[in-house]
Amino acid sequence: MASIDIRDIHKSYGKIEVLHGVDLTIRDGEFIVLVGPSGCGKSTLLRMIAGLEEVTGGDILIAEKRVNDLAPKDRDIAMVFQSYALYPHMSVAQNMSYSLRLRKTPRERVASAVSAAASKLGLDPFLERRPKALSGGQRQRVAMGRAIVRQPKAFLFDEPLSNLDARLREQMRAEIKKLHGELGATSIYVTHDQIEAMTLADRIVAMHGGVVQQVGSPLDLYDRPANLFVAGFIGSPGMNFIEARYQPGEGSPAARLADGTLVALPHAYALEPDTPVTLGIRPEHVVIGGEGREAAVELIEPTGFGTILHLALHGLPFKVFTTDRKVLNAGNAATISFPPQHLHLFDQEGARVGAV
Amino acid sequence: MRARPLILTLAHRLAILAYILFALFPLFWLLKVSLTPNDLLYSEGVRMWPSRTSFDHFRFVIAHSDFPLFFRNSLIVAGSTALVVTAVASLSGYALSRFAFRAKYWIVALMLLTQMFPLVMLVAPIFRLLSPLGLTNSLTGLVIVYSAFNVPFATFLMQSFFDGIPKDLEEAAKIDGATQFMAFRQIILPLTLPGIAATVGFVFTAAWSELLFALMLISGNEAATFPVGLLSFVSKFSVDFGQMMAAGVLALIPACIFFFLIQRYLVQGLTAGAVKG
């Protein structure tokens, strides 16, 4: 196990730069999730750490040793691929032991490592089977097994669950978390699924357009998103955004909406009066009923656990999530209000605005 | 409503049957004459099947002629060519399939060019270049020439097979501790076995059939391949039809065996290198 340092990493394909300088320090034993929409550069970054893509600029260090020019085989890392990449012509046992055999590990050590990994993953009955004769979930386990027999410095996961159906994905997610708890290995996990990111990560690295947007614990990103991208990406249904202008007021700061009404803010901000800002509030934090503003109900989506209301607020789409079933009979209009402690404020560049 | 489709179906089957008859008739005739005893050959003329068959022609060809030697020579030449080309083309096909490198475009262009210009142009210069090296009248010389002729097509064929294997597998192998070449040998090649078999088949058939360069480069009987031997036989004893056709049937056997082995890959193979016959 080891720490991984990423220093000012750039990646270009020809003239197109896809990573614009990424810095990241991953502590020994930490579970890091790289999350972002497709094309954000998260997979490229992971493949550069694995040694499958060349580094255009910057340094990658594994266990404090620069590995930029090391072949993947010399980096002592294991990787789980989205397609699992199991060797079709080898049995499960051979798949899992391939790396050890390449390293000329003594036969008994190979056998014990494979059987230990197999029993940990519940693969004992399948050791002699070919990957073709396994179900999707079993293949996923073999891919995991192939990684853990080696006891590498770090595990890399490239969207390992996205080929599974929803229920299996949930189950494997929990198993990966449990496994990490047992092995305590440094892990980097790439996904576009923010639920996976939230549930698995010690720290999440949110990426967009080849730039790291925010690094922090899952709740950090949820409670204090650094910018509009993170605010919109983390959480489901996504955060509502409303254009407004900052009004410092006399001890009662507020935001003036387009229709002239005011939304009370929790505290004062270091902004000039009348500065354009974006107000953000998560659907689950909006309060329904009581005093507040009127919004037209356009659509009601019950999810069982709760209900998503699609509203039109001042003509713009606005979502509310609640577990209160009374809204199922909301009719054509609902009254909503915004608790000030749940409001997020972003400036014109999209960055979070902090309190004074 | 039922009548029209029935007629169409019937017409379709008849058309297929006509094609099959057209395709098989010459081969059938070859077999028929080779089995007809000499005394019936002229008296029974165009009869579809002789009143009496015999294996005399085959017996003679196998026991009293040079055809077993020609057969052996052709087997050596076609077999060696197939092995050399498949080994060389696996490497070059892999390079084209898996690497992006500066000269790739030029290599592909060169290989396409070799498929476009008339090979008959090379008959004279190749003879002139090989003869001081002692490679005329030698099976080795033929293997070298045939290997070069078949490498471009085989490269494209192997490339198409490699393209069908996900890149992930090699990447996984590299992470597991393999070098690029080990990944190629231990992971990719075993998975390409059907493709390799197809390439061996294509090249074997091509080398087995080659005539013009063999005629030019081989003069004695010692190193004559089957086509050369058969043609010299035809010009010397052009009345022994039964024996010639028996020899022809023998020449057909290896080609047919390979054809049925590679039949499955015909469509893929021909579309990969739509250039080659």
Added chain:
Amino acid sequence: MATTVIAEQPPGRKSLMQRFARGWEPYLYSAPALILIVTVMLVPLVVGISYAFRDVQILNPFSGGFIGLDHFRALAGDRAFLVALKNTVWWTGASVLLQFAFGLILALLLDKPFTGRGLAQALVFLPWAVPTFLTGLNWAWLFNPVIGPLPHWLHALGILSEPNNILSDPELAMWGPIIANVWWGIPFFAITLLAALQAIPRDLYEAASIDGAGPVQRFLSITLPFLAPTIAITILLRTVWISNFADLIVVMTKGGPADRTQIVASYIFTQAFTRLDFGYASAVAMVLLVLLLVYSMLIVVLRQTLLNKD
């Protein structure tokens, strides 16, 4: 182990060495193929071009000198060459057209599944596996009235007045190699076109029939447009290939009778093989090469203008 040693070296240098090794890898893989192609095909090609301007006769030990354009001057007055040129056009045109027409029909017949399709496919494609020299001999025998049925059948049908060998009839001889070539080459077109046919998405046909298109309309509005690129490229490549394809003629007629079946490719071979006049053979080969290049360029230009018109 070597890599770990390299890893201990200063960063700048190891990076350079690694990059060097990585850059050369594809060249190592392609090297054997390239060496073979360059030494056995490219070098002889260049040597052959030089022969066209030299007097190279194997039987004449004093030959080998540079003679400029003499071969080409001789060529312009060589009636046999001019006849061969005309024959090449006839041989190529007829072969390609018939192979294509019958190949397309066969591909259409085999496109839809029916019981026994696999076997039928294997049988009709079998001629393609028959070695060309054997194809030539086989058909020569079929046309031989002593041993083959074809002259007698043609006579019975009233096409031939006497059951003679058409290969020795100057008027008809070319048909012999052409028929053999068509027999041997139909599978190639059929296989290529079948692959293209199978690649047409089936929903298109379903959508078209729901929209009310009949079989003929479906063929014209879906099948043909989808096949057109394959047809164009296959015909282009086959034309070049068949015009170079001398095996059948060498085996069946040796260019005779009276040069009536001599094509340029077989003429080159005859010059080199029987007369051992390598210089003249190479000059003829160069003319053929130039003609093929012009043909290919014309096709490309034609394609461009057609595309631009759209």
